[in-house]
Amino acid sequence: DVKVTQSSRYLVKRTGEKVFLECVQDMDHENMFWYRQDPGLGLRLIYFSYDVKMKEKGDIPEGYSVSREKKERFSLILESASTNQTSMYLCASSLAPSYNEQFFGPGTRLTVL
């Protein structure tokens, strides 16, 4: 079974802190994605990566950065957390061809106080 794991299920941080959300997949997937999920807004893509050290901006990259130093790991970084970044963050991975499904992690519920 493909497994996508995220470092924390719940996280509470303070405004201005630097926050790292980690995602690891164990199936040698080329593609990895970070989404943000908010009620009524669905899933919005923050960043994605097609290969090690490669990254592409999604729909809402402002206030975020990412790092992919190894194929299996994709990190989302909030440089200076703000209250409007309180949300559920979902990581996903997939093999490269488009017909392949994305496998999702369990999500991290981040609260910024």
Add this chain to the structure above:
Amino acid sequence: AQTVTQSQPEMSVQEAETVTLSCTYDTSESDYYLFWYKQPPSRQMILVIRQEAYKQQNATENRFSVNFQKAAKSFSLKISDSQLGDAAMYFCAYRSVSGNTPLVFGKGTRLSVIA
């Protein structure tokens, strides 16, 4: 840019009955993939069903089937014999064939199943 619209924020169904969730999309491409994902209250999103646009036959997975109307750009999900475990958020998603593009999601439909 492609967009996906789910016009029903919430729906409910009686156990053992059939329910249809709607999804429409907008694209200028002729070939693409469409997906329905399910997110149960535990939050782990899983794939329910997938449809290739070049295939005329509607995809089916056990109690789940789709009604794919390419000309109308419609991709509805039918759940037959609904079970309590079907209660979840359902997301419709589009993915282009060309390039390495990510999924485009609709905003989701929350399905409740009434015992």
